[in-house]
Amino acid sequence: EIIGSDWFKIFFKPDIYDEMDKVWRDAWGAKSHSYVNPIRAKNGDEKFISWQTTGMYDDADGTNHLMLCIGEDITKRKQMEVALRESEEKYRLLIENQTDLVVKVDVEGKFQFISPSYCEMFGKTQEELLDKKFMPLVHKDDQEITAKAMEALYHPPYTAFVEQRAMTKDGWRWLAWMDTAVLDENKNVVAIIGVGRDINDRKRAEKALKKKQDDMRGILDASLETIVLIDCQGMVITANRTTCERLKTKKEDFIGHCIYDFFSPEVAEKRRRKWEEVFVSGNPVTFEDSREELFFEQSAYPVFGDGDRVEKVAVFARDTTERKQAEKKLRESEEKLARSKKMESLGLMAGGIAHDLNNILSGIVSYPELLLMTLPENSPLRKPIKTIKESGLRAADVVSDLLTVARGIAAGKEVRSLNVLIEEYLGSFEHKKVTEMCPSVIFKTEFDSGLLNVNCSSIHIQKSMMNLVANASEAIEGSGTVIISTANRYLDEPLKGYEDICIGEYAVLSVSDDGLGISSEDLERVFEPFYTKKVMGRSGTGLGLTVVWNTVQDHEGYINVKSNENGTIFELYFPVTREAVNAEKEKISLKNYLGHGEKILVVDDEENQRDIACGLLTSLGYTAEAVSSGQEAIEYVKERPVDLIVLDMIMAKGINGYETYEEIIKIHPGQKAIIASGFAETEDVKSAQKLGAGKYIKKPYTIEKIGLAVKEELEG
Template sequence: MKIISFLDRLTTPANLTIKDGITYWQEKILLNLFLIIAGLGLITYIPSFALSIKEELWIVAIIDTFMYLFILFLFFKPNLSYTFRAASIPLISYLLGMVLIITLGPFGAGPVWLFFFPVITGVLLGYKMAFWALIINALTIISLGFLISFNLTDLLVSLNFKVWYLSSDNPLEKWIVVSLNFMLLNIIATLSVTTILNGLQRSMMAVTRSKKKYHRIFENILDVYFETSMDGIILEISPSIERISQYSQNELRGKSFFTIYKDTNHRDETLKRLIKTGFLKDHEIRLINKDGTIHFCSVNARPLKGKDGKPEKIIGIFRDISNQKKMEKEKKNLEERLNRSQKMETLGLLAGGVAHDLNNILSGIVTYPELLAMNLDKDDPLKKSLGIIQSSGYRAAEIVQDLLTLSRRGVITREVLNLNDLVSNFLLTPEYKKILSFHPNIFVEKQIDAATPFLKGSSVHLQKTLMNLISNAAEAQPDGGIIRIKTQNRLLNNPIKGYDQVEAGNYVVLSVKDNGIGIDPEDLKRIFEPFFTKKIMGRSGTGLGMSVVWGTVQDHEGYIDIISNADKGTTFDLYFPITTDEALTPEKPFSLDACKGNGEKILIIDDVDAQRRIAGVTLEKLGYKTVSVSNGKEAIKYLKGNDADLLLLDMIMEPGIDGFETYKRILDFNPKQKAIIVSGYSQTRQVEKTLRLGAGYYLKKPYTIEEIGIAVKNELLKTEK
């Protein structure tokens, strides 16, 4: 074995590998020929040399010696050009053949060497050189025939060659027959060998190209190609696995697929399905990488059968669909948020319409008791009753205000607020104490951490929002517990995804956390819908508490995030944009005398008779003269023939033109006309458009004497521009 191994090393090309295809094998054949000739050729050389000396054939002896030494030289000089070394073998074969034919005749070894000449040329140098070798052989045979035909072989005697003859009779004809058979067989053998070698070379080149192409695909494919045994051992896997799993090819080859397969419990079920159906298509699995991150992948695979027809391994491709799953989840969340928003918008429109009508009705309940009380003595018992009526009207107006908040039309005024102060002040209010009286086992912890607590909005709505959140947190802990209220600043450089998607920005955050029963995921989707509750209706407020929270946050251009776990509690995080505006100077206390008029004429435009009477009585009580009309066209007609110092203009008047259109037409012929807008709705786009036209103030029904008095007085005192 050692000798065979040694000889194999001697005949193995030093600078080529098996990947070099036919070139490698040609070099190996050449080295084998050199080795055989150097070894076995010695056995042929010694008797041939001795015979040549005995018969005084000195040229043959010299040629044999030279050729043998030349072969040894080529064997030990592998660094010489391959073409030179390879061409030497056919050349030697040809020369030996010629010498032996001339000296020994056709019954010697000469024809064998000539036959070998084009065959070995095709093996070592290719079919083109083999073709030329055949031509040389043909010319050689023809030349010998020519010598025989013209009896020129005697000329060789002078060169000390013993001339031979094919036969004493018809030597030329017999030489032609022998030569034609020789050449036919020589051509067939040469073509067969060169065709096989040429085809083999083409096949190897095609295989090499295919292998290179496969290798490029294998190395650069984005999906992951894999081969595993039937028991899950990874036999081959593409480099793209590193992008998904952070494991390299070498780290995974020979290891179990369970190294990266997350759902090990489903392995048997998946394998049975694969064998039963013969394939897996878009089968979803989860892979886990080195740091524990989970990737969702889609697998297409099939078993590969062996010669016995039984599955011997599994081949397939899987693709990372984590981003796709993420996008599907985001799309679903967006659809849910959109549906939620559309549902709240629809409910808001309904609530806004109801609130408008209720505000018109409540105007009399809120305003008339105050007007009547002004004419009564301080100790008159009716004054107390009127106060109760008015107080009831205020409470009803608060419920209507909740409806307006739901419709996102509730925030009338915006002022700079300190969230820290707002929280601290609310914890001193009767509303807060009332909540605690219903839940004596509840304790509240306050953590004021917001260094920049300023936002722009309505303190009334924000306090009501805080009240609703605290009330819900208390009711979520029926056996008692702790409610944590916290303010803090958060700067978001990137959006965060929660119940809402909170956009990047600088926020002051109000958090209310409890350790209660948590919110069911299905209930969480509907938590802000009006009248959706798991509580007993009528016992815990109006059913609009969380709707008020949602509407208030939306009106303040903020965001809501909710974190809730069963039996671990719920946290509401309310994000409000920080404002850099300065706080407003507190207004002076109301003085009725300061709001009284001097007989200025005010035109009241309202389609509801009761509203015209309420406004008229109130304004006349304040010292103004009033005129009333029921629609916009009557107002226009009146003002074309009469003057009015101020218009008290209702926004919605049906049928006919609304307040915006009415005021616009009046300005066409009286561009300096002053006006105040009143409406049962909160501020709408029509209101904003009317204010931009020149209306000075917006007053929401039901209004108090103080509110209408201040609005009218301030508008009348404005200097015309």
């Protein structure tokens, strides 16, 4: 089919006849020739043949008569070349139209290829960049991290990622590069291809987001509330500064850890239940709890993820410790105020009762003295009259308790040792009575031999001691021990029940017992008047500890009470003095306070008090007269001067003693006077003394009491 046939018609398509004709002529005109042309196979397929032709010359005239053609089928190679060209074209189009940056550099960092997008961003041509190093375009602060990324390309997996700033035509911009090493057959790096992207807007957004996050963090950290975000396992996602400070931990040691590990088992379990309730219900929960003597108001809010599922819980905890303490202090202050008002009311009542009782007792105490002065020593009436007098004096002591409740100690103060006062009490009739009532109780003393002295009212200190010892004895069921002790103490911090104290040295009188103790409820009320747990009719009026309280208050001291099932101890703190104890006074003889006819005016609104006072003064050798009101006294002295006035401070009608004395000294400046009252020493008494009045004496009158006061004032 081929031999003898037309070459062109068999192998070539008509549309290339002209082209092949020219090629053929060139081949005939040369000794040898090479060319490639497509041919059509018998089945119609197109094949590419690479031809090598050689002319066969006639020896005679040198003309080609034949052509030797050797052809090689290169169809596959041609197809591969076409595919390669198409691939290159596609790659070129891809690179040229790529918005990402594409570069190829050699191992020295010199550009071998630069995409148009790179040239556009940097405002340079390929010619300006080729064979130039890329590093000078990188910001100096980012060159080190870029160099480290390049070093990583020399090790598997031969890739690296780096973010850097580069100097573009628009200034410094952030670029992110994904670099890949090009390896030869020996896995040596021969080049690096980098694909970069402009992330400047992202970096700006990240910076703005970071600023917002920092601002939010600052706000959260400035909050005094605990703020923490946890997941359903209790793992801490984030927390503010206050949270870590309260838990005494660092953020890095807290975030990412289980929050329940930072609480005691009891607190952790309670909070777990409450917070899990939020995860389950999807509703906020608010509750109060405490930890290590701190109180918190907790609020937990759900943070929803996809759908309605709670993914996290935001916990806010406000420290309410100060508020709780303030509320407690307010309650205590209100209770203290209520007790104070109650004490004030009871004090006023007690004071009024005491005033009236003292006036009544004056006759029982004073008249027996007058009778005893007139009776012979062997009179059978002396004993019953003395009994009447002693009974009156004991009744006066009870009234004195009422006056102490009324917050007034009429007795003067003197420098004494508590040790001596205790010894005197232990030898008294009152203590003997206690020992008889409680025979199975042992009484011990523990004295501080170096105890400092106190400036005190001896009678009230001993009365307080008597009340404490009596209570301690009666608190013991069966046998037991009561210890009376003294000690020097330096106070520099408040005692329980006192917001502040006067820092300094104190002599402490303690009375302790090993009885059953006082309940916390009773302990709050033991100093209230008439609050008693004693069996009715056994002993006590309910005023004992109230007297103790007021005595300590009037001495500017403090009381500390501790009690449990093993017993109770009362500690009385009295400010010390460095003064020496006053020399013991000898009993004064009656003749030392007798008068010599001096004229004395008694001013009192109670007739029996006027009679008693005048009777006592007359028996002492004075000339005594009496009036029933202050106004009468003023009119009296206008006409008849007197040597001394015995002035009742509280009078029901008209002006009181202070006002009376104030008017009298206008008439007779320097008028001598002593003040008498069945009530406690009041501010009016002190005011009158500032005007010049002398000693204050408390009713009921006794001949020694009124005699000494009058004598002292007249001779003063």
